[in-house]
Amino acid sequence: MTRSIALSPTLLATTFLVSLGFFSQPAVAQAPVVGASQPVMASGTGGLEAGALALRERRWLAAIETYKPLVNNADSVVRGQSRYGLALALSQLGEDEEAFKVLDGTLRDATPLGQAVGDLRGRLALQLAERFLAEKGTATANPWLNSYERLTDQPDRSRYERLRAAYDTFQGQQASMVLRVGVILPLSGQLGEVGTSILHGLQLGLREFDGRRGTRLELIVQDSGDGAQTATAAKALREQGVDIVVGPLLANGVGDTAEAFDGSNTPILALSNDKSVMGHGVYALNYLPSEQARLAARAAIRQGNRKLAVLAPSTDYSTEALEAFADEGRREGATVTGTAYFDPNATDIGASIRQLTGASATSSTLPFNALLVPAPASKMPLIKAQLSYYGVNNATVMLLGTGLWQNNDLLRTNSGMRGAVFAAAPKVQRFEQSYKASFGEDATALAVTGYDAARILADIAGEKQRTGKPVGELLTRPEGYYGSGGYFRFGSNGLTERGLDVVSIGTQFEVKKPALNLLPLTLPTDLRPDGAAGWRWQR
The missing domain is CATH 3.40.50.2300 (Response regulator)
Structure with missing residues (x-):
């Protein structure tokens, strides 16, 4: 088989690594901006119904186009409803900052939305703080935390407390707690190239993320070879008292590892994409x-x-x-x-x-x-x-x-x-450049998963130190994790939601819809404006 971009022939031949990506992610198109024009007359209730239908059907662009003509409507109720709906649609496309701006006008309107608007504004502020903390550091994250703090009603308070603690300890303390991370990867044998690349991704992530929260990650690495050594490697890691395990790669090895850690409450971040081996403390780190x-x-x-x-x-x-x-x-x-x-x-x-x-x-x-x-x-x-x-x-x-x-x-x-x-899965250009500069070779497609795992583990270490909660409980937080290769959200059943690209085949691979790095905000449970009650959103 012809060698593909940044993907070895060995990797292509392995069926459990089939959900990997290597496409450049284009810049996301600029979202529409609500202008400061004078209020205009437009069809109110019909437009609101059409917008709500588009949201229910997850047609985000259609919802945006429906609400845009209504955001400056002379009727304050229509104006408020439209800005709320427009902000929801923008948030689903990852345009959280634009959604936040849209709600500025809503707060000044005499709108019946009340608590729903305040909640959405607060959740957007936290989403933006999370994004900027991951991408640009503390200086850009703090204004969004301050915006949240000025709200009378503060939704998702636990997420705010986590982000504020991350901001306060960001690269500022000597490590006072160590999270011991067991790693089981094929560093020799037929899959040695793949396993080594994942380990390099972990190491690259440690250089960037370790120590930010006054904690340290310690990698304890075991070679699983072609799979026969997995059970022995897992037993050795349990004896050393690791807090969490990354790997192994093969489904059979995941079962051996789960058996070795049975009763220990030690989470396993498996790199297999076979969902039948997930659950009961085993979580999918790969793309399913x-x-x-x-x-x-x-x-x-x-x-x-x-x-x-x-x-x-x-x-x-x-x-x-x-x-x-x-x-x-x-x-x-x-x-x-x-x-x-x-x-x-x-x-x-x-x-x-x-x-x-x-x-x-x-x-x-x-x-x-x-x-x-x-x-x-x-x-x-x-x-x-x-x-x-x-x-x-x-x-x-x-x-x-x-x-x-x-x-x-x-x-x-x-x-x-x-x-x-x-x-x-998306191609992550900045990571690939850093990887090649560090190790002198191209990353395999799973290497970025190791890199993102290091980011997640550094975050969990800080939260474990702050809250004292078990690692498994911290892992399954509802808002998920920022990921360079697409967001993560670990479910209690072991299955994982991941951000993915939608790609079209032409003369080249064209990314039609880029993966999001953060899980979009959860929509209200009922998106039907209730006309009988003054067009309040039903919750």
């Missing part, structure tokens, strides 16, 4: 196929494609992707018209395609307009040729994939993949 498939479903639905289908090789990876894709489609109100598996080693998959299309279907009568194919990039030209033979072409069907597609071979004209869309 289910998250990629859910994002692919949303990308299709946002473009108006509501008849979905799946054509998948018979693998555990594909089964997880298929189930998540179908669940997300149904949750979003789409119809799953069919699913079909095929032998991953077969060269003729016509029977599986006919199962989806119907025996006499043509391109104009297909029962679906979006198709997920979670197959490796090396298989896609053959699959795409057979899809075209049965009338499934790019003009009528949106072809969707996962991180398995991140290979430059698909950029070739004869691949037939132009216009196809997939979800993938």
Whole structure:
């Protein structure tokens, strides 16, 4: 297989590392700015209903365009509702600073929104403090903390206390507590290149983040080789009393490690993307196929494609992707018209395609307009040729994939993949430059996960010292963690939400929707303006 950007042939050949990315992340387009023009007359209640519907359907750009004409409406109720809705939509695109500015006007209006506006403003201030603390340091974070402190009602107080403590101790104290981090990685054998790159990412992160909170991270590293040494490595780490474990890489090794730490309450940040080994104190640090498939479903639905289908090789990876894709489609109100598996080693998959299309279907009568194919990039030209033979072409069907597609071979004209869309982990240019300067070689795609793990662990060490809470409890905080390679939120079930790019295949890989570094704010539970009660948002 052809070597892809910053990705070794060994890495490409390994199925448990399939959800990796190496695409440049473009600058996010500037969000619309609410002007200071005089109040204008516009359709009020109808526009509010349309905006609320767009928010419920997660059509953020449509919501923005709906609310923009209403933010200077002569009616203060419409004006307040629109600014609140516009701020919510902007926040979902990561435009938190612009959303905060929008709410300045809302606070001056005689609006019935009251507590909801104050809560959103406070949550935005904390979101911005988190972002600036991660990206630019304390000087830029403090004004947002001060903005929060001036609010009468202060939502998410625990998050504020964490951020204020992080600000107050940022690079200012000698380490008074050590967090012992066990690391199990393949540093030798077939996967040695991958494991070493992840370890280098951890080490690079330690240089940047360790010591900021008056704490120190101590790495205790064990080599798992090709996997046979994992159980021995895990037992050695338990004997040394580590507080948390990063690794191992393979699903079987995750089970061995969990068994070695059974009853210890020591969290394990596993690098496998097999969700069956997660839970009971084991958390996914890698990008899961289910998250990629859910994002692919949303990308299709946002473009108006509501008849979905799946054509998948018979693998555990594909089964997880298929189930998540179908669940997300149904949750979003789409119809799953069919699913079909095929032998991953077969060269003729016509029977599986006919199962989806119907025996006499043509391109104009297909029962679906979006198709997920979670197959490796090396298989896609053959699959795409057979899809075209049965009338499934790019003009009528949106072809969707996962991180398995991140290979430059698909950029070739004869691949037939132009216009196809997939979800993938973002490329982090600044990290990759720093990595090469430090180690004299290109990072593999999982190296940034080690780097982000160091950032998370430094944060947890500071919080453990401040609160005395167990590491496992601190790990699953609801707002998640900032990540250079996309945000993290660890669920109590061990599964992890990650920020991902939406990528289109053309003459080059084009990032259509960049990953967010911070998890967006949670929307209100009910986004229906209640006309009978003066157009207050129902909560």
